[in-house]
Amino acid sequence: MAFLREIFSDATSNLSHDLRNFSIQERRPVKITVPITSSSHHMELNVNLEPNAKYALMGLVKEISTEYAITPEVSNINFKSDYKVLVLYEVDKAADNIQHMIKWIIDRYSDICKLIVCCEDDADILEPVKNRFKVINIDAPPTHEIMDVLIQIAKQEEIDLSMNFAAKIATKSKQNLRKAIMALEACRAHNYPFSEEQPIPLGWEEIIIEVSAEILADPSYSRLFSIRGKLQKLLVDFVHPKLILRKLVEQLLKGIESSLKRELFYWHAYYDKRLPPGTTALLKLEEFVAKFMSIYRKSSSGRQIV
Structure with missing residues (x-):
């Protein structure tokens, strides 16, 4: 970009x-x-x-x-x-x-x-x-540069982030800046002010992208079972339920017709208010996915999808 x-x-x-x-x-x-x-x-x-x-x-x-x-x-x-x-x-x-x-x-x-x-x-x-391309290798950023980015983000968002906790996130991300930023967001949603001992979720965004792709490709009840396992893993890894829901909606919005977006916004707001904390949110998240699948199937009945 x-x-x-x-x-x-x-x-x-x-x-x-x-x-x-x-x-x-x-x-x-x-x-x-x-x-x-x-x-x-x-x-x-x-x-x-x-x-x-x-x-x-x-x-x-x-x-x-x-x-x-x-x-x-x-x-x-x-x-x-x-x-x-x-x-x-x-x-x-x-x-x-x-x-x-x-x-x-x-x-x-x-x-x-x-x-x-x-x-x-x-x-x-x-x-x-x-052979037909100019190959450009981009090295992963070192840990101290990832720390600088995290601290800058924290200042802009008015979040108190210690050097130690920033270093912990940067180290665990293994030089992946995107994962480090997403980990900071997940930590903020799970527990703030930060605790030096709190878990740092990594790779949760990729799972949500996979889930949204699965939903759009196959909005069937049989698919819901495998999606349930991935949602459960996110909750067990201490990703906040509201963050899961919000990111899932963001991904789904990219793959649906404009006529469905208003309805998706409505159900997002509906379930966002009713999500319990922790792993007990699995049932409500599953309900949301089932509801969206039903809506999406109806909208897709008039056109053929391969």
């Missing part, structure tokens, strides 16, 4: 989260719906978490090629760039056909579509793909 801001200034900070519909032609015409994060200059897609990433990529490239296919009679050099950027996350964890498609996009559409491919380990990126 810093790289994009350097190119396009602050325009890439105005993000929107929308559902895009793509038509695919296989044995029979099918329409799929994929959540896309975008600005006026770029689009983002997690090709590992999104089961329809292959079709979404094809649809996005087609959309870009259509947008930039017409050469304007008057130069638009002062109004927009002549290309769009696709930012793809977790490419190293995605299926090989995704990487082959990336190579195809570069070979055919590199003049109008630039790609930024993000991964944890480029050893899992196919050589024919890697």
